[in-house]
Amino acid sequence: MNDRAPAGPLPSAEVDPTAIFEVFRGSYGSELLTAAVAHFDVFPRLANAPCSPAELQQALQLQPRPLQVLMTALRAMQLVTVDAQDKYTLTLLGERLVPGSPFDVSDYIGLAATAPGVLEMVQRLKSNQPAGLEEGGDGAAFIYRQGLRSAMDQQALSEHFTMALAGRAKNVAPELARRVDLSGATTLLDVGGGTGIYSIALMRKFPNLSAIVFDRPDVLTIAEKMAAEYGVADRLSCQSGDMFADPLPAADAILLSNILHDWDVPECRQLVNRCAAALNPAGRLIIHDVLLDDDLGGPLPIALYSAALFTLTEGRAYSAAEYRGWMEAAGLQAAPPAATAVHCHVLVGSRGVGE
Numbered sequence: 001m002n003d004r005a006p007a008g009p010l011p012s013a014e015v016d017p018t019a020i021f022e023v024f025r026g027s028y029g030s031e032l033l034t035a036a037v038a039h040f041d042v043f044p045r046l047a048n049a050p051c052s053p054a055e056l057q058q059a060l061q062l063q064p065r066p067l068q069v070l071m072t073a074l075r076a077m078q079l080v081t082v083d084a085q086d087k088y089t090l091t092l093l094g095e096r097l098v099p100g101s102p103f104d105v106s107d108y109i110g111l112a113a114t115a116p117g118v119l120e121m122v123q124r125l126k127s128n129q130p131a132g133l134e135e136g137g138d139g140a141a142f143i144y145r146q147g148l149r150s151a152m153d154q155q156a157l158s159e160h161f162t163m164a165l166a167g168r169a170k171n172v173a174p175e176l177a178r179r180v181d182l183s184g185a186t187t188l189l190d191v192g193g194g195t196g197i198y199s200i201a202l203m204r205k206f207p208n209l210s211a212i213v214f215d216r217p218d219v220l221t222i223a224e225k226m227a228a229e230y231g232v233a234d235r236l237s238c239q240s241g242d243m244f245a246d247p248l249p250a251a252d253a254i255l256l257s258n259i260l261h262d263w264d265v266p267e268c269r270q271l272v273n274r275c276a277a278a279l280n281p282a283g284r285l286i287i288h289d290v291l292l293d294d295d296l297g298g299p300l301p302i303a304l305y306s307a308a309l310f311t312l313t314e315g316r317a318y319s320a321a322e323y324r325g326w327m328e329a330a331g332l333q334a335a336p337p338a339a340t341a342v343h344c345h346v347l348v349g350s351r352g353v354g355e
């Protein structure tokens with residue numbers, strides 16, 4: 001494609017690639033299960049007595065984020081459930097992983113106890129730190145904040161990680177553009193916009209829309225190239241900065257696509273507040289991300305994606321209820337979520353009634 005490319009919407013994919021992502025993320029299920037069985041003794045502990053999250057956090061010596069990722073996955077696997085007192089307890093299936101129980105299969109799972117991926121997962125769960133920050137590591141992928149060594153501020157690495165997301169974006173962006181009505185908006189701010197493909201799809205759908213992609217300087221060189229390739233360079237501008245520290249430009253719509261899942265709860269609240277403050281009075285905050293169930297008990301593909309996010313970033317997958325709560329705290333009402341593609345959903349918040 002080039003500047004003479006037709007200005008219609010981006011074409012939609014003919015085949016849904018979701019299954020490829022699910023197979024790819026399957027290893028996280030095996031790693032979390034083995035970690036729970038062979039390194040944290042989750043099953044004998046819960047067989048002994050149901051535990052509240054605080055009690056389990058204390059017993060396993062885990063921070064809230066890793067505990068949540070682990071227990072969401074074990075619940076999604078139907079091994080653990082939550083009782084009427086909000087305590088984690090074993091299911092009948094989970095009892096098969098209690099050592100010494102009549103039909104115990106825990107030794108079989110224990111065969112993988114020293115597999116490199118399992119040991120890496122155990123280390124991440126214990127440290128609550130993303131990959132890349134160890135001595136000699138490249139820095140964290142996808143995230144930048146003051147005081148954190150980030151791969152996104154190194155040209156070759158930021159290009160590698162940014163382009164790794166381009167394929168998924170090309171599959172999903174046309175569906176996002178179909179789900180969100182920006183016909184009344186003229187300015188879109190794409191915070192952490194990466195390649196800018198989501199902005200490009202929205203601009204191609206809405207001819208009066210201009211977009212600002214806000215990201216790290218090395219990432220923005222890719223967004224500039226993409227804008228030229230897709231024939232929207234005259235309507236897309238780039239602004240480099242730190243979304244946590246630098247002023248965000250005012251806009252009619254602000255997009256947080258696959259951003260909040262990279263951060264822990266305090267940073268998510270801060271970002272939602274900062275975006276809400278930058279919105280024009282009738283503006284809309286568009287959160288585009290995967291969704292856990294509101295009770296954080298599944299579904300399994302998102303629980304496994306949450307584990308991937310946990311190991312690479314400072315985030316995890318969140319529920320619509322969590323997003324809605326942060327929007328409400330920032331003075332925004334969220335409309336019900338709508339599915340886009342590849343597990344993603346869109347939630348639109350506004351100061352009036354949700355879209």
Ligand SMILES: C[S@@+](CC[C@H](N)C(=O)[O-])C[C@H]1O[C@@H](n2cnc3c(N)ncnc32)[C@H](O)[C@@H]1O
Pocket residue numbers: 142143144145152162165169191192193194195198214215216219241242243244256257258259262
């Ligand atoms: C997971 S990617 C999402 C990219 C794109 N929105 C998408 O949906 O594919 C996260 C993006 O946030 C950017 N980012 C991370 N921390 C940032 C910060 N503090 N300020 C600005 N951009 C940041 C990264 O450089 C990266 O492009």
